[in-house]
Amino acid sequence: MVESRSAFAGPQDYFALLKPRVMSLVIFTALVGMVASVADGASINPGLAAASLLAIGVGAGASGALNMWWDADIDSVMARTLTRPIPQGLVQKSEAAGFGLLLSALSVALLALASNYVAAGLLAFTIFFYVVIYSMWLKRSTPQNIVIGGAAGALPPVVAWAAASGTAPTDAWILFAIIFLWTPPHFWALALYREGDYARAGVPMMPNVAGEASTKKQIFVYAIILAIAGVFPYATGLGGVVYLAVSSAFGAGFLILSWRVLKSPPRSKEAPKQLFAFSIMYLFALFAALLAEDIYALYA
Amino acid sequence: MPDPTESPTLEARKKRDQRSLAIALGLASFMLVVFLVTILKITGNIGGAP
Structure with a gap:
């Protein structure tokens, strides 16, 4: 059978x-x-x-x-x-x-x-x-x-x-904004080294519609906005000094890697791969810092 | 990894049993969670009753 x-x-x-x-x-x-x-x-x-x-x-x-x-x-x-x-x-x-x-x-x-x-x-x-x-x-x-x-x-x-x-107050929407602004550079970095995949499937990702150079510029612009938005929780009191230090350091790292992507030669896969991997660590680090501070504040 | 000495039908039956068991466990877990949530809600509201 x-x-x-x-x-x-x-x-x-x-x-x-x-x-x-x-x-x-x-x-x-x-x-x-x-x-x-x-x-x-x-x-x-x-x-x-x-x-x-x-x-x-x-x-x-x-x-x-x-x-x-x-x-x-x-x-x-x-x-x-x-x-x-x-x-x-x-x-x-x-x-x-x-x-x-x-x-x-x-x-x-x-x-x-x-x-x-x-x-x-x-x-x-x-x-x-x-x-x-x-x-x-x-x-x-x-x-x-x-x-x-x-x-x-x-x-x-x-x-x-x-x-x-x-309720869903402003601080909740700041967390929303960080993930929302993080998503385009994260997925466009992936799309840069998987461009053929998306083109074959007919999915209009930024690299195979606007081109590699334009995508790299947009990644860098989003990285600047994200690095600024990333420290916003400190400004509203949602995050403390630990969060400020972590978000500043990782924001700088995100900017540097996005700059490397922008300056990388056409069809180079290495820089986008590095940015993609780092972007996951970025989000984890920022949220882990918030979590650690909140737990400390609740139980210390 | 399917056992090469086993007929496909036996292997398929084994997988079907695993799926059935997973459904049973999933349903039982859901019922347990709903039960526990209900109990927690009721206990939480007892003190607040007028």
Whole structure:
């Protein structure tokens, strides 16, 4: 008897639909948003906080599964995404869609139960924005796809802040702004050394629409704005001196590597690769500094 | 890694059992989380009752 490949799918293949690495970054930034909210005076039971973070993480995973359902055709022609469960034939498109929809509904319902309707509404909007606005509409139609679509990835700390406090004050939106401004240079650095991949898939990323030189200039401009926005939490009191030191040092590093990208020879992959790797460390370092300061303030 | 001595049907059945077990565990975990969240909510509200 000849079985289809999907008959050999294990639980780990369905877990891969949730984009675990993206999910872990979402949970981390959400945790920082929640702890900052508590440090700001909000109060939430630790068990309910954990359930809320779980709901936010599952919601992010659900949007990942729905994105893989919608983008199955382009995932199968890009080297970076070829090994995903749908292009491998391990999971059917319809199964990924059903899985994503079910988890979306359960995550929003759980967040409403564990925290409040503001947070649940924001989570539902985040999933909608990522799947419908970014994946279905912007990704294949404009090189500004990840600029606007980046809002979905930037919302988790706001959702978590709302989960703890029921509100989304300016400080929550500063965290949003940092991730939002970080997204274009992060993804354009990736697109610079994966340009062929995106061009083959017909995805209008900045390098294969505006050209390499223009993309490098835009990366540098975003790096300047990001380095400034990165120290904003200190100005509003959200971050302290440790945060100021970390955000200044990493902001300078981001600027230097973006400058290297700008000055790198055409088709050079090394500088964009370095910037891409550093950009992940940048976001982690800034949010970890905020988390450390808030935990110290709460328990010291 | 599939066992080369095993027929594809047996391997497929093993994977199906794993998927079924994962669904069962997922549902049980969700029920447990909802139960615990409900209990935490109720306990948190007892003191605030008029």
